[in-house]
Amino acid sequence: KQEVTQIPAALSVPEGENLVLNCSFTDSAIYNLQWFRQDPGKGLTSLLLIQSSQREQTSGRLNASLDKSSGRSTLYIAASQPGDSATYLCAVGGAQKLVFGQGTRLTINP
Amino acid sequence: KAGVTQTPRYLIKTRGQQVTLSCSPISGHRSVSWYQQTPGQGLQFLFEYFSETQRNKGNFPGRFSGRQFSNSRSEMNVSTLELGDSALYLCASSLSAGTAGNTIYFGEGSWLTVV
Numbered sequence: 185k186q187e188v189t190q191i192p193a194a195l196s197v198p199e200g201e202n203l204v205l206n207c208s209f210t211d212s213a214i215y216n217l218q219w220f221r222q223d224p225g226k227g228l229t230s231l232l233l234i235q236s237s238q239r240e241q242t243s244g245r246l247n248a249s250l251d252k253s254s255g256r257s258t259l260y261i262a263a264s265q266p267g268d269s270a271t272y273l274c275a276v277g278g279a280q281k282l283v284f285g286q287g288t289r290l291t292i293n294p
Numbered sequence: 295k296a297g298v299t300q301t302p303r304y305l306i307k308t309r310g311q312q313v314t315l316s317c318s319p320i321s322g323h324r325s326v327s328w329y330q331q332t333p334g335q336g337l338q339f340l341f342e343y344f345s346e347t348q349r350n351k352g353n354f355p356g357r358f359s360g361r362q363f364s365n366s367r368s369e370m371n372v373s374t375l376e377l378g379d380s381a382l383y384l385c386a387s388s389l390s391a392g393t394a395g396n397t398i399y400f401g402e403g404s405w406l407t408v409v
Contacts, residue, residue, distance in 0.1 A: 215394040227298075227384055228400035235395070273337070277393030280350040281327070282386075284337040 186211045188276050190285035198293050199266060205259040205288045207274035212252045216277040219248050219259050221270045222287070228273065232259070264292045296321065298387050298401035306407045312373040315404045319366050319387030325349075326368040327398070328360060331382040340383075343368055344391035375408045382406075 187210045197203055207217070216235045220228040232241045232248040234257070240249040247260040257274055271289045275282040299318040307313050319326050328340040339352040343362035360370040366387075372379055382403045388396040 215392075216396075218398065220400070225405075227300075227402040228386075230397055230399060233397045275337075275398075277396070277398075279394075280392060281339040281342065281352070282329075282337075282393060282398060283339075286336045 186214075186276055186278055186283045188274060188283050188285040190272075190274060190288050192288060193286065194289040194291075196291040196293060197264060199264060201264050202260070202262050203264055203290075205261070205272050205274075205290070207257040207259070207285055209255045209257075209276045209283075211276075211278075212255055214252065214276050214278060217248075217250050217257050218275045218277060218282065219246075219257075220273045220275060222273060223270050231272075261290075266292045266294050268292050298385055298399055300383075300385050300401040300404050302404060303402065304405045304407075306409060307375050309375055309377060309408055311375050312371060313375060313406060314369055314371045315383055315385075315406075317368045317370075317385030317387075317401060319368070319385075320399055323387040323389055323399075324366050325388045325391045325396075326362055326366065327386045327388075328368070328370050329384045329386065329400075330354075331384060331403070332380075337384070340370065342391065349391050372406075377408050380406060380408045 219231040234250040245262040271287040273287045275284045325344045327342040341351045362368045384403045385401045
């Protein structure tokens with residue numbers, strides 16, 4: 185059974201810092217890994233999708249990497265802004281469904 | 295183009311009642327999945343529909359059911375509501391079934407409170 189863990193559960197940093205969010209998973213037989221953002225009371229916004237054959241994906245200030253063999257993914261956020269404050273969820277795409285981590289609640293302080 | 299639309303956004307029900315939630319996927323998307331989000335359990339997969347057929351089902355009791363119509367719109371139903379069913383119910387759509395090669399897009403969710 186796939187298990188996805190995100191560490192830390194919460195993170196607070198000053199504006200402008202570069203930061204890394206971590207995601208680990210137990211079963212390397214995955215199709216892809218997707219990072220989402222969730223604002224309070226809202227749905228999920230897709231940030232990046234990494235296919236199992238890829239090593240990384242970039243979108244603007246965001247860069248996500250995937251190391252299937254070690255069961256790890258990281259989301260790198262450059263030059264953080266207060267608007268980046270949200271909960272970030274990673275989800276591993278298996279044969280049938282997405283399996284989510286519990287998320288990292290990120291706060292960027294002005 | 296319009297995103298995934300879920301209705302209603304908020305609702306309050308009494309224990310023992312039933313509820314129906316609706317989801318309209320992104321135009322052209324034929325797969326609709328449902329997830330339940332609670333503070334304690336996080337996001338959990340309920341079921342997936344593709345071309346009006348349930349493809350996969352998560353580990354939820356039979357009180358949770360769903361269906362998909364020919365226009366890909368989907369509904370989920372929860373009967374005999376329990377307090378523990380209070381949650382954010384999220385609908386997701388994608389072009390094809392499963393997760394392979396698919397970016398999955400979520401709606402804003404339906405907040406269900408059972409009292």
